[in-house]
């Protein structure tokens with residue numbers, strides 16, 4: 617989609633971090649913006665800030681792990697703007713720890729947001745984009761979608777699933793000749809609130825996962841602090857939408873990790889240690 621002027625973007629997890637930066641960039645392109653997020657306060661603030669720049673914006677409180685909520689998001693977007701052109705399935709959460717210590721509640725929470733959120737986004741919006749004969753889907757994975765860093769079991773599992781789903785989606789669309797583009801975003805660390813993901817952990821899991829997680833969270837926080845600004849990622853995302861680029865990488869220094877992972881596979885050797893975690 618080369619010309620984005622007047623088109624409609626739906627961005628999940630759009631109240632913070634990468635999603636928020638993509639909403640800003642999309643507004644700079646003259647797009648009309650639908651911001652979806654589970655956090656009402658930050659969502660309202662994002663809406664106000666975007667509107668103050670002159671953008672047309674709609675905020676919809678949405679839990680992407682709930683299929684019905686994602687369908688309601690689509691309906692709200694259509695009611696307000698009459699069409700959807702860019703769908704960025706971006707909401708995501710992660711907490712760390714040895715994989716055998718991850719509670720079932722945390723597995724369900726992380727799979728719910730990072731995996732089912734993308735599944736619901738595709739099932740809900742892709743038929744609409746196909747019907748319109750125009751559109752683009754961006755799925756936020758991570759470099760963890762291509763490299764399995766330690767202590768991030770459920771996160772790695774969901775992000776590798778998002779890469780697989782995106783690769784399948786682009787092939788399926790191509791097979792039926794649908795004029796809908798797909799990108800999968802695979803960043804390394806970005807300066808966002810991802811290390812505070814547990815602010816959105818469902819109530820029952822909060823206490824269960826509280827102890828032991830503090831140290832891991834501090835380690836992730838310091839890597840996030842050393843990351844790149846979300847605006848840099850947003851620039852890459854908008855470029856990818858306009859040029860229909862599939863893999864979107866933002867950290868060239870990490871590509872050696874990806875190469876080593878595939879070399880491990882090709883040579884049948886034990887996974888090499890990663891520099892990521």
Ligand SMILES: NC(=O)c1ccc[n+]([C@@H]2O[C@H](COP(=O)([O-])OP(=O)(O)OC[C@H]3O[C@@H](n4cnc5c(N)ncnc54)[C@H](O)[C@@H]3O)[C@@H](O)[C@H]2O)c1
Pocket residue numbers: 628629630631632633634635652653654655658678679680681706707708709710729756757758759802803804805806807808809810811812813816840843
């Ligand atoms: N920050 C990084 O280093 C990094 C690196 C690679 C990939 N990512 C991915 O980028 C995406 C965006 O994360 P971020 O880094 O901007 O973090 P962030 O915490 O700043 O933003 C994530 C947003 O998702 C929202 N959210 C959480 N659960 C939700 C739900 N159930 N439904 C709807 N919204 C929900 C949060 O409220 C928040 O606004 C995630 O998918 C994350 O995995 C982040």
